[in-house]
Amino acid sequence: MKTKNIMYWVFIAPVLAALLIVVVVPFVWGIYYSLTEWSGDMAQTPVFTGFQNYQSLLSDPTFLNALWFTFKYAIVTVIIINVVGFSLALIVTSYIKSKDFLRTIFFMPNLIGGLILGFVWQFIFTNIFNALGDALGVEMLQGWLATPATGFWGLVILHVWQMAGYIMIIYIAYLQSIPDELLEAADMDGASYAQKLKNVIMPLVAPAFTVSMFLTLSGAFKIYDQNLSLTGGGPGGSTKMIAMDIVDTAFAMNTMGLAQAKAVVFFIIVAILSLTQVYYNKKKEVEL
Amino acid sequence: MKKKKTTGRIVLEVIGILLALLWLSPFYIMLVNAFKTKREMFENTLAPPSEPVFQNFIQAFQELDFLRTFFNSFLITSLSIVCIVFFSAMAAYALSRNKSKVSGIIFFLFVASMLIPFQSVMIPLVKMFSELQSLNKWGLIFMYIGFGSGLSLFLYHGALKNIPISLDEAAKIDGATKWQTFWHVIFPLLRPIGITVAILNVIWIWNDFLLPSLVLGQGDETIPLKLFLFFGQYTKQWTLALAGLTISIIPVIIGYFIAQKHIIKGVSDGAVK
Numbered sequence: 419m420k421t422k423n424i425m426y427w428v429f430i431a432p433v434l435a436a437l438l439i440v441v442v443v444p445f446v447w448g449i450y451y452s453l454t455e456w457s458g459d460m461a462q463t464p465v466f467t468g469f470q471n472y473q474s475l476l477s478d479p480t481f482l483n484a485l486w487f488t489f490k491y492a493i494v495t496v497i498i499i500n501v502v503g504f505s506l507a508l509i510v511t512s513y514i515k516s517k518d519f520l521r522t523i524f525f526m527p528n529l530i531g532g533l534i535l536g537f538v539w540q541f542i543f544t545n546i547f548n549a550l551g552d553a554l555g556v557e558m559l560q561g562w563l564a565t566p567a568t569g570f571w572g573l574v575i576l577h578v579w580q581m582a583g584y585i586m587i588i589y590i591a592y593l594q595s596i597p598d599e600l601l602e603a604a605d606m607d608g609a610s611y612a613q614k615l616k617n618v619i620m621p622l623v624a625p626a627f628t629v630s631m632f633l634t635l636s637g638a639f640k641i642y643d644q645n646l647s648l649t650g651g652g653p654g655g656s657t658k659m660i661a662m663d664i665v666d667t668a669f670a671m672n673t674m675g676l677a678q679a680k681a682v683v684f685f686i687i688v689a690i691l692s693l694t695q696v697y698y699n700k701k702k703e704v705e706l
Numbered sequence: 707m708k709k710k711k712t713t714g715r716i717v718l719e720v721i722g723i724l725l726a727l728l729w730l731s732p733f734y735i736m737l738v739n740a741f742k743t744k745r746e747m748f749e750n751t752l753a754p755p756s757e758p759v760f761q762n763f764i765q766a767f768q769e770l771d772f773l774r775t776f777f778n779s780f781l782i783t784s785l786s787i788v789c790i791v792f793f794s795a796m797a798a799y800a801l802s803r804n805k806s807k808v809s810g811i812i813f814f815l816f817v818a819s820m821l822i823p824f825q826s827v828m829i830p831l832v833k834m835f836s837e838l839q840s841l842n843k844w845g846l847i848f849m850y851i852g853f854g855s856g857l858s859l860f861l862y863h864g865a866l867k868n869i870p871i872s873l874d875e876a877a878k879i880d881g882a883t884k885w886q887t888f889w890h891v892i893f894p895l896l897r898p899i900g901i902t903v904a905i906l907n908v909i910w911i912w913n914d915f916l917l918p919s920l921v922l923g924q925g926d927e928t929i930p931l932k933l934f935l936f937f938g939q940y941t942k943q944w945t946l947a948l949a950g951l952t953i954s955i956i957p958v959i960i961g962y963f964i965a966q967k968h969i970i971k972g973v974s975d976g977a978v979k
Contacts, residue, residue, distance in 0.1 A: 425884040429800035432793040433855040434812065440852025441819045444830035451830060458829075460836065506725070514719045516726075522966060523726040529969070530958050531913030533930045537937055537951055538736050541944055546735055549751040579729070584973065591974045633977060640823050643915050647934070664825045665916065674829050685826040692821050 452679040457672045464675065471679035480655060481680055484663040491573065491659065492638035498578050499634045500627070503585030508615075510586070511593045521590070525583035532580065536647025539576045543568075543648075566656035569649045573657065576644055581637065585630045592626035593619070625699075632695035639688055660684050733955075740948040747945050762949035769939075770932050770950055776957065779928040782843055782918075783911045786850035791904050794855050795896055798862035799888055803874065813863065820856040824916065832920050846921045850911055858903045861976065865899040866892075905965075905972035912958070929954050 452471055456464035475481055506524050510517045527535060543562035551559030562568040596619065604614045642661040645651065651658035651666070658666070664684060668677035739747050741758040766772075801809045835845050869892060877887040893900075915930040922931060933954050940946050962969060 423884075426800050426804060429796040429884075429888070430812065432789070433797045433816075433851065433859065436793075436848060436852035437816060437819055437855055439834075440831065440849050441822060441827055441856075442815065444827035444834060445822055447830040447834075448827055458833075460833070509718060509722050509725070512715075512718055514715055514722060516719060516722055520722045520726050521970070523729050525970060525973075526959070526962065527729070527732075528973075529909060529913075529962055530955055531915065531930050533913070533915045533934060534951055534954055535732075537933075537947065538732050541739070541948060542732055542735055545739075545747075545751050545944065579732070583729075584977075587970060587974045588977050591978050629977065642825075643913075643930075646915075647937075661823070661825055665828075668829055669920075678829050681823075681826040681828070684823055685821075688823050689821045 448678050449682060451675055452682045454675045456674045458668070458674045459672075467675065471676050472683075474676065475679055475683065478676075480658070480667075481660075481663055483656070484658050484660050487570070487657065488639060488659045491570065491641075492635055495574055495577050495581075495638045496631060496634045498574065499581050499585055500630055502578055502582040503630065504589050506582060506586040507589035507593055511590055521586070524586055527580045528584045530580075532641070532643030533647045535576060535580055536644045539572065539579075540648050543572050563649055564653060566653065569653065569657035573641075573644060573648055576648055577638070577641065580644070581634060585634060588630050588633070589623060589626050592623040596622050628695070628698050632691065632698075636688060636691055636695075639684075639691065660687075736948050736951055736955075739945060740952045742945055744943070744945050759945075762945050763953065766936075766946055766950035766953055769946075770929075770936055770953065772953060774925075775927055775929055775932045778843070778922075778926055779912060782847060782850075782928060783908060786847045786854065786911050787904050787907055789847065789851050790854040790858050790907050791900050793851065794858035794903065795862050795893060795900065796888065797855070798859045798866055799892055801859075802863050802866040803871065813859075816856045816859045820860070824853070828916075828920070835921070841921050841923070843922060843926050846918060849917065849921070850907075854907045854911070857976070858907065861899055861903055862896060865896055869895050899975075901968055902972040902975045905969055906976045909969075909973075929957075 451464060453466060453468060454464035455467045455470070456462065506520075510521045510524070514520075540563065547559040547562045551557065563572050600618055600622075601614060604618050609617070640661055641659060642665070645657070645659050645662050649657045651662055660680070661684070664677050664680045667673055667680060671677075735752070738754045739751060740762055741755040741760070743759055746755065801813050831849070832841070835841050835849075838845075840848070873891055873895075874887055877891050882890070913930060914928075915934065918928045918931045919934070922928065927935070933950060936950055937947055940950075
């Protein structure tokens with residue numbers, strides 16, 4: 419098909435038009451907005467203010483707090499989701515009878531929207547934890563989501579429960595590609611399970627670790643629905659993450675220019691993380 | 707040796723079942739409390755209801771205007787999916803069979819778009835569509851095509867590398883037009899990856915909340931959006947809220963059990979590629 423051929427453009431036009439109108443143009447326009455002051459009022463024209471928005475970001479406690487909270491959150495969830503997801507994958511690829519059933523169950527939360535799941539867990543943390551705390555006399559279970567620390571761990575628990583099954587699926591794909599002969603050979607040599615895990619399984623699923631790490635990392639950075647429905651950013655905005663801070667700055671405070679500056683910084687962070695992943699994957703592929 | 711292995715297996719089996727119960731417990735808690743009166747819920751949160759109450763479900767179903775809300779979600783998701791599956795395949799086909807610089811740039815544009823988080827385009831996007839008087843479900847479907855095309859085109863493009871160009875040439879010799887070649891030869895061969903593309907997009911679009919909340923007006927609400935509004939209204943009436951959550955989850959669970967194999971394969975292929 420030649421570029422000059424009209425059919426070439428007919429084939430490409432629908433998605434290209436959608437991409438340009440929905441993503442490319444707003445993205446470029448957004449960079450301009452980040453240099454203006456604008457309330458979102460359609461009748462008003464944005465006023466160009468240079469880098470003022472970016473300067474005020476540096477001293478914006480809400481944004482800096484959201485950024486720091488998101489980083490902490492991302493590191494903790496990435497580690498836990500991958501450890502849990504990998505463990506689940508090991509269980510459902512072993513020779514147990516219930517493995518298909520287990521796989522179905524572990525993956526299930528992943529299909530349901532984060533907003534719905536956040537509401538379900540809000541009920542669990544407030545009512546069930548309180549009831550359990552009363553019954554068992556454990557004070558630690560009382561008042562969850564009412565402090566920044568329990569809000570943080572509440573979000574982590576929800577996210578791990580939702581995402582571990584997804585990451586499990588990725589590990590399963592790699593675990594199943596390990597040739598049986600290799601594991602049998604290790605058995606013949608009298609290797610224990612721990613030795614097999616360390617010397618045979620782990621090195622062979624190493625690419626899966628890279629894929630999963632970055633998938634969970636960018637997932638943790640972009641999280642919004644769960645944040646909104648579980649804690650709503652509270653108490654006192656202490657559990658508000660970047661995505662939510664951008665939405666609030668735009669549509670609750672009506673400072674569009676400032677919100678857009680935050681969004682540009684957000685893009686840069688996410689892009690760096692994703693490009694690092696692509697770089698590592700490419701490097702791995704070459705080595706293989 | 708053999709005996710040791712059996713014990714190991716049983717232990718693992720028990721651990722697995724316990725974990726599965728733990729994984730299911732949030733659903734159990736939601737379900738049993740949705741069937742209770744408010745009073746019973748406070749007296750005993752963990753036990754099954756002494757006598758199931760259906761009133762919460764009836765009220766939640768009505769308040770959520772569920773048939774209409776479900777239809778909205780269904781319409782928006784299915785139309786978006788049909789367009790994404792079909793148009794991305796067409797574009798990927800044209801790009802993969804034309805190895806020019808222009809194709810390279812266009813392909814790069816699609817791949818690069820995957821890096822952009824929604825919040826980075828949100829404000830100008832909403833302003834633009836509001837000026838075009840398109841903040842409605844048709845505008846939303848168009849937006850989903852834009853956001854969904856990057857990954858979809860990328861997946862199709864990868865699959866097309868494995869479809870030999872000799873097939874195109876054979877069709878051409880038989881006198882097929884470009885369109886006939888695509889529709890009768892190439893598109894049927896793309897079916898496996900097409901299912902993956904459809905599944906990945908369904909999971910995302912069906913559950914999406916933020917974009918519909920900025921775009922859709924009254925009467926057009928999708929399930930997550932309606933549920934959010936409903937929840938805000940009955941924030942302290944947990945039994946009613948839980949019934950609403952249960953109703954909203956049921957279609958997803960049914961879909962999961964019908965298409966489980968495809969879903970797990972699709973998610974796995976989509977992530978690994």
